[in-house]
Structures are given as structure tokens and as C-alpha cells.
Amino acid sequence: MHQVADIEVAKNIMDANKRLADKNLKHLEEKDIFCVDFVGAIGSGKTTLIEEIIDNTDYNIGVLAGDVISKFDAERIESHNVPVAGLNTGKECHLDAHLVHHGLHDLPLDDLDMVIIENVGNLICPVDFELGSHMRIVVVSVTEGDDTVEKHPIIFQTSDVIVINKIDLADAVGADIDKMVADAKKLNPNVHVITSNLKDGKGLDEIIQVIQDKKDSL
Amino acid sequence: MHELSMAQGILNAVIDTAESNNATEVTEVTIELGRLAMINPEQLKFILGVLVENTIVQDAEIIFEEIPVEVECSQCEFHGNAILDDKDHYAPMVKCPECDSLAVEILNGRDIVVKNIVIEKPDDN
Numbered sequence: 001m002h003q004v005a006d007i008e009v010a011k012n013i014m015d016a017n018k019r020l021a022d023k024n025l026k027h028l029e030e031k032d033i034f035c036v037d038f039v040g041a042i043g044s045g046k047t048t049l050i051e052e053i054i055d056n057t058d059y060n061i062g063v064l065a066g067d068v069i070s071k072f073d074a075e076r077i078e079s080h081n082v083p084v085a086g087l088n089t090g091k092e093c094h095l096d097a098h099l100v101h102h103g104l105h106d107l108p109l110d111d112l113d114m115v116i117i118e119n120v121g122n123l124i125c126p127v128d129f130e131l132g133s134h135m136r137i138v139v140v141s142v143t144e145g146d147d148t149v150e151k152h153p154i155i156f157q158t159s160d161v162i163v164i165n166k167i168d169l170a171d172a173v174g175a176d177i178d179k180m181v182a183d184a185k186k187l188n189p190n191v192h193v194i195t196s197n198l199k200d201g202k203g204l205d206e207i208i209q210v211i212q213d214k215k216d217s218l
Numbered sequence: 219m220h221e222l223s224m225a226q227g228i229l230n231a232v233i234d235t236a237e238s239n240n241a242t243e244v245t246e247v248t249i250e251l252g253r254l255a256m257i258n259p260e261q262l263k264f265i266l267g268v269l270v271e272n273t274i275v276q277d278a279e280i281i282f283e284e285i286p287v288e289v290e291c292s293q294c295e296f297h298g299n300a301i302l303d304d305k306d307h308y309a310p311m312v313k314c315p316e317c318d319s320l321a322v323e324i325l326n327g328r329d330i331v332v333k334n335i336v337i338e339k340p341d342d343n
Binding site for chain 1: 236241254292314
């Protein structure tokens with residue numbers, strides 16, 4: 001004979017990541033390090049923005065470069081003479097706190113005051129995975145189409161700063177920059193929206209300033 | 219897009235609990251899915267169906283329950299369940315039900331929880 005039993009499991013599948021994200025943040029704060037993570041689609045300009053921040057600030061920056069194959073971005077960033085740890089996700093579509101935890105151990109944290117995390121190019125999956133950063137910046141380029149912001153509401157609603165990049169190409173691809181800015185502000189009325197053209201440096205000072213302001217506010 | 223790793227996490231939790239309760243079979247699994255988790259229930263069910271093959275979970279009925287989205291509005295200070303405007307999106311926009319603002323802090327509705335399982339096990343005698 002068998003008996004039937006109803007068993008409570010109450011296991012939150014997201015908890016393990018959240019706990020590790022909290023641990024990452026605590027670890028960074030013990031070392032007095034500010035952490036910002038960049039999300040955005042493939043080709044939005046995340047790596048270029050990180051390179052510009054490295055070249056135009058005096059922070060002691062270390063970078064965690066995440067990608068399905070991370071060596072390409074990691075090599076680019078390394079050429080700016082900062083420590084870089086590549087985080088290969090293989091087939092996964094996002095970084096998680098576990099990978100970041102390992103990456104942090106590969107950086108010389110005692111020499112740093114800022115860690116920048118570059119997530120995998122994806123506007124969907126990273127939403128589910130906190131990493132332990134103080135600030136999340138989403139980068140979207142006009143070349144992705146001017147409906148990209150309204151098509152991906154949650155990542156824009158939950159980020160601290162929205163950078164609309166490659167605005168010099170808007171006319172060429174028929175993108176309406178004002179619509180993208182309006183969509184971003186509608187989704188996230190309190191967010192900083194910054195338009196940029198990183199090849200000419202437009203918007204860079206403003207991006208660096210909001211990072212500094214957030215760092216100062218902690 | 220990350221349904222596979224989520225499904226594996228769910229299955230591990232189910233099998234761990236089932237085995238520690240001496241189950242011979244799992245007949246029902248109830249999963250709470252946050253409305254804002256970037257997971258499609260249909261895809262999750264499909265992947266789970268593949269992963270459970272040849273396990274004690276293979277004949278279980280998978281039941282999804284929705285976790286509503288709880289917010290705090292920064293405009294009018296409303297605290298409670300949000301309105302979800304999902305006419306154009308599976309991933310909906312989250313609004314305050316009092317003042318219609320999108321300036322809300324999301325407090326709940328992003329989790330994936332294995333709530334309970336129904337198992338068969340040998341009689342104690």
C-alpha cells in the first residue's frame with residue numbers, strides 16, 4: 001500500500017542568486033569599491049562606453065567582461081591598462097551573481113575603487129539576475145530601432161540610468177531619438193536619460209557625472 | 219531564454235524534497251511564477267517535461283500559480299498590487315493603480331518558487 005502526502009517545498013529558485021548578489025555587494029563595500037553594471041543589446045556600445053570611462057576618469061577601475069565568449073571584449077579593455085577578468089557564460093544568456101563572485105576573486109580588489117561589470121548582450125534575461133552592483137546602466141543604440149525601449153519595458157523600468165547611444169546614426173536608420181527618450185521617461189520617470197555619440201564623446205561627461213553622483217551619495 | 223537552468227533548479231528542489239520524504243513517485247508539482255520573472259510558463263513547462271523523463275517526477279502534473287506584482291509608488295505612496303498593462307507585451311509595464319504612474323518600486327513579483335509537491339510513498343507499516 002502507498003500513502004499520498006502533500007509536502008511543502010517553499011524553495012525560491014531565485015534566492016540562491018540573490019544571496020550571492022548580497023554577498024558580492026558586501027564584499028565590494030568592505031573593500032570600499034563602487035560597482036556599476038552595464039546591460040544592453042549586442043552592439044549597443046557597452047564596451048566602447050567602458051573604454052571611454054576608463055580613459056576619461058581617474059578611478060582605479062577593474063572590469064568583469066561577460067560574454068558567451070568573453071576574450072574579445074576582455075582583450076579590448078585590457079589594452080587600456082586596467083585589470084580585466086573575462087566571464088564566459090558559454091550558452092547562458094546572462095551573467096549571474098555566482099559568475100561575478102568568481103570574477104571578483106580574479107581582480108586585484110585591494111588596488112581598485114571601482115568595478116565595472118559588462119553583462120552579456122541581452123535586454124531580457126539579465127533582469128532576473130542581480131549581480132551585487134550599486135548601479136545599473138542600460139545602453140541602447142538608435143540602430144536597434146526606436147521601438148526598442150517600449151518593447152523591453154522591465155529592463156528600462158528597473159535600471160538607474162538609460163543611455164541612448166549612436167544618435168549620430170539616427171537619421172541614417174530612420175530612428176526618432178525624441179520617441180526613445182519619451183518612452184524611457186514614460187517607463188521610468190525618475191531615471192537619468194542621456195543621449196550619446198561616444199565616437200565624438202557626446203554625452204560622456206554626463207554619464208561620468210551620474211556615476212560620480214551615485215558614488216558620492218553612498 | 220534561461221528556462222533550462224530555471225527548470226533544472228526547480229527539478230533539483232523537487233527531487234531533493236521528494237527523496238528526503240521517501241517518495242516513490244511525485245504526482246503533482248505546484249510552482250509559483252512571478253508575473254515579472256522573465257520566464258515563459260509554456261516554455262518552462264516544455265523544458266520540465268523533457269528533464270523529468272526517467273525520474274520519479276515524470277508523471278507529475280505541473281501546476282503554475284501566478285505571484286502578483288507588488289509595488290510602492292513614488293508619486294502617491296500607494297503600496298500594494300500593481301496594474302499590469304500587458305496589452306502589447308508578455309513582459310508588462312507596471313503601473314500604480316491609484317495614480318497610473320510608472321514611477322514605482324517593484325517589491326514582489328519577480329520570483330520563481332517551488333511551492334509544494336504531492337508524493338506517493340510506502341505506508342509507514
